[in-house]
Amino acid sequence: xxxxxxxxxxxxxxxxxxxxxxxxxxxxxxxxxxxxxxxxxxxxxxxxxxxxxxxxxxxxxxxxxxxxxxxxxxxxxxxxxxxxxxxxxxxxxxxxxxxxxxxxxxxx
Amino acid sequence: xxxxxxxxxxxxxxxxxxxxxxxxxxxxxxxxxxxxxxxxxxxxxxxxxxxxxxxxxxxxxxxxxxxxxxxxxxxxxxxxxxxxxxxxxxxxxxxxxxxxxxxxxxxxxxx
Numbered sequence: 001x002x003x004x005x006x007x008x009x010x011x012x013x014x015x016x017x018x019x020x021x022x023x024x025x026x027x028x029x030x031x032x033x034x035x036x037x038x039x040x041x042x043x044x045x046x047x048x049x050x051x052x053x054x055x056x057x058x059x060x061x062x063x064x065x066x067x068x069x070x071x072x073x074x075x076x077x078x079x080x081x082x083x084x085x086x087x088x089x090x091x092x093x094x095x096x097x098x099x100x101x102x103x104x105x106x107x108x
Numbered sequence: 109x110x111x112x113x114x115x116x117x118x119x120x121x122x123x124x125x126x127x128x129x130x131x132x133x134x135x136x137x138x139x140x141x142x143x144x145x146x147x148x149x150x151x152x153x154x155x156x157x158x159x160x161x162x163x164x165x166x167x168x169x170x171x172x173x174x175x176x177x178x179x180x181x182x183x184x185x186x187x188x189x190x191x192x193x194x195x196x197x198x199x200x201x202x203x204x205x206x207x208x209x210x211x212x213x214x215x216x217x218x219x
Contacts, residue, residue, distance in 0.1 A: 034207040043114075043198050043210035044152075087151070089207070096208060098144075100151035 002027040004090050006099035013106050016077050021102045023088035024070040032091040033071050035064050037084045038101070044087055047073075078106045110135035114199045114211030121218055127172075127186040129214050131199030134180065139201040141182040142208065143174055146196040158182060194218045 004025045013019055025033070032051055036044035048057045050066040057064050061082060063074045073086055083106045089098040111134045121127060133139050140159050144152040154167045156174035164174050171190050175183045182199060194217050200208040 032207065036207075036210075041196075041213070041215065043200075043213045044208075046207055046209065049207050089152075091207070095154065095157070096202070097154075098152040 002090075002092060002097060004088060004097055004099040006086075006088055006102050008102060009100070010103040011105070013075075013078055013104070015079060015106055015108050018074070018076045018078070020075070021073040021086055021104070022070060023073070023099055025090050026069075027090050027092055027097075029092050030090055033066055034089045034091065034096070035062075035071070035073055036087040036089070038087055039084050047086075075104070078104075080106045080108050082106050110201070110209065112199065112201055112209055112211045114214060116214060117212065118215045119217070121189050121216065123191055123218055124188045127184070127189050127193070127216070129184040129197055129199075129216075131182045131184075131211055132180055133182075133201045136180070136201065136203070138179060139203065141176065142200045142202070143182065143184050144198040144200065146198060146213075148195075152198065156184070189218045191218050 007022045032049050034049050035047040037047055038044040048064040053068045055066050061076050065072045085101040085103045087098055087101045089096050114131045142157045143155040145155055146152050156166055158164050158176045161176055161179055172186050197214045199211040202208045
């Protein structure tokens, strides 16, 4: 069964403390791996799309990487405004499936 | 540029009342459209998707239905709401093989 799992469920960091979020997947026919940011009470906001193993994309303090079995969202020197839930999702030929997300909290 | 509109933002409805949530997309034609529900602290559950006018696929059996009367309009409905229908409802659109663009969501509370 196609599945995507995110870890940890929640992560609390001090401002400036770098870390990584994990998204592992078992899927046949991966067409794309997506990362989203979701603030409370709002719809998810698109961050990155990764299509092939070895691909990397960056945006400000965030960098997403992809291997054959998992993706990482690295956050470097985070700020309190980076606090949010980060969702990953994969696209197969027929649908897009989301993980349950990682709630990231950055303390000033 | 493409935009997606979803309303209302919040809704409080009594058990047994009907529901209609509307979503419209601008700036694109023949988009794939989706309705998701998100329970508190949980991931997104796909409810319905549509690849064209009048074409609706249901992912889970439930008390809800969806319709697509126009190319860029997607409606989520219920004839009689249940308490378990409470949640955060999100509309989204995508182009083939690409990620989603989400609406701002509707917080539905059934009382």
